[in-house]
Amino acid sequence: MSSYSLIIIGGGLSGLAAGIRFARFGENVLILEKHSRIGGLNSYYYRKGFLLETGLHAITNFAPPDVKSAPINRLFRQLKISRQQVGFHEQFSSRIYFQDRPTLHFSNDFNLLKDEISRHFPESIDRFISFVSEIDRINAFVPGPHVSARKKILAALNNKLLTDMLLCPLLFYGSSEENDMDFNQFIIMFRSIYQEGFFRPDGTMKDFLQLLKQKYINFGGKIRLKTGVNNIISSSENKSFIQGVRLHSGEEITADFVLTTIGYPETLKLLNNNTSFKKNKIDSLKGKLTFTESIHILPAETKNKITSDQTIIFYNISDHFRYEKPAEAVDINSGVICFPENFKDLPEKDIFQLRVTHQANYDIWKQASINRESDEYVNMKDSWNQKSVKTVSKIIGNYQENVVYEDSFTPVTIEKYTGRAQGAIYGSACKLKDGKIRNEYGAYENLYIAGTDQGYLGIIGSMLSGVSIVNQHILGKV
């Protein structure tokens, strides 16, 4: 039986970052990944000769190299990644578009957003500026009780529309709660999206993952793909002490520490053979919010026909912006429209992509996918895609007849390839900020959680989570 200092369950971004961090100091570590490819929620696949990315509209937290304390620079230092290896292409600009309302543009220069607010919401600008200086002084990483961001912003700005508009991109890019998020999480995301901003690396997600994997392997880390963990084994004398894991194949591997990145309810399921977590407890922890995403490939010329001078458009065309599990399969009243080619100084290509994200209802998609004989699921995908294209065309112009290739994925696809219960990209609404998992006897002594359900998500957030949990709980303790 093989044995490691640390086993990491999941080769997504948090697992890879945690692995690099630990392997860097010569420690012996194994990543176990169920899928045949690393990356998890942020990966890629091939169709008809096109490489399609599943995550990565944009990386958040853009900062120049000399700001040493910026999260991106700290993360790269911790992983020994140089900025040159990745390459930085800043966004053009993005906008928050609410139909029949003033539009708010923002870019990597925070002054643009301030100017837009002072132009369109003159009565709120002073309040906005003092709100920003208030949140600038807060250390959002100190764990505390959940505070409603919506209530805080509304109280500070005294303007419901502005509150909705400012929340819209942040909810879409990282909230596991309906219509709201924790105030600390809001502050972290406000900084990473509005005050810092978006960029893209030189290459694709595939290149980025390759870089991480190479770093990990060069430091001596081991990884096994197509290797799912079936359960986490605890000691028979001490139920809060983990001995190792058992794979789907039945093989057992022991470890001093186990770090799980697959999610909170997903992890409880793997622990279930030794402690009795009630099924309804696990079910209640599953995230409710999920999405569909479609990728449209267009010839480069089409760029001139539609409004495409921006990087990302967050839109809402209904009277009330809703961020919640929709009653229908897809909610096309709001969404995210992303142009992954619209970043500064990227090499010219002969195609360009358009990616559209909408909130979706897992149960309806799951129901449609159960009967494999019928075409219901495929037809549903088609018809929702058409409705989405029609709505998006009203915002950016008509592009439908130019589509060279398109593909879309649903909550069921996400669940299938990442194991995220109900396809909930942002995981459980219950986050474990201290990285500890508890059973009826207390916290597990040598099992920790990182990534999405530790509370930090997105590409940079999940990687920082992997690094900081290893730093806090595992490095130096073996």
Added chain:
Amino acid sequence: MTLEEIKNVIIEIIQDIDEDADLSSLNPKEALRDQLDLDSMDFLDIVMELRKRYKIQIPEADYPELASLDSCVNYLGPRLQSS
């Protein structure tokens, strides 16, 4: 290892953590953190790097001993004498 060698090891480790750091004018008596743009995450790297290179265990309670270049040398001196 001589005290001078230990000092050089620390400087080399810091340079490795932050390639752009200017270490030529470090005041050995002053706290490293006040002179460099580094945070507690970076300081953990010094501890881990020493452990990796010289197999010495530095308990968390002793981290304050590594505050300045001089205090590093004083703390590490007896512990690295044999290597």
